[in-house]
Amino acid sequence: MSPDFSIGLLVTDDDIDAVILEGWPADVRKPRMVVFDYAGNDVQDEYVLHVSSGTPNTGLTGREVFPVEYGPNCRYPSPAEVLSVLDARKPAEKPSALSIARNVHQSILDLDARLDRLEQATTTTACTSLRMAA
Incomplete structure (x- = not known):
């Protein structure tokens, strides 16, 4: 994969609304992504996923998120632009x-x-x- 790609997660009210890929190589399949969280006591049993990895029999809730590619008509912000704004805000590194x-x-x-x-x-x-x- 090219080192010039970036991935953005758009979060609203603690929920991931979108995964945005920018500069993702055309010849590389987009990744499958899942959002999961520990199931609270208020989650009905039919929605609880039990997995053996991590804490044994951990109850989770989860859903697959399908990434979108950033482009000229994308309604989401550019991950690369957000990263450049964050980089500009970083204080100058202190000398060793x-x-x-x-x-x-x-x-x-x-x-x-x-x-x-x-x-x-x-x-x-x-x-x-x-x-x-x-």
């Missing part, structure tokens, strides 16, 4: 302690080299040009 130490070390080396240049004896040519400037 190692990168801070490396920057401080480099600054010290740069300042040391500058001091070495400034402390060197002035040449006769440099003195002459300084006298002329003065």
Whole structure:
């Protein structure tokens, strides 16, 4: 699969309304998706699904959700656009302690080299040009 695809889940009142695929490769079959939740005491037995994985005999409710592909006439938002808005809101990453130490070390080396240049004896040519400037 191409790394440029995204999947969006549209949720309304704690229920998944839609699964939106964007950039899904044409040659790859769309995934089967299921939404399930633990069955509460108020769920009638005929709607309870019993599965053996996870907690043994877990009672669940569930339904299959059929994904739709995002396109120009899609009534759902673009998952890629929502992701880009979320990315834009992320604060800039803080530099690691190692990168801070490396920057401080480099600054010290740069300042040391500058001091070495400034402390060197002035040449006769440099003195002459300084006298002329003065």
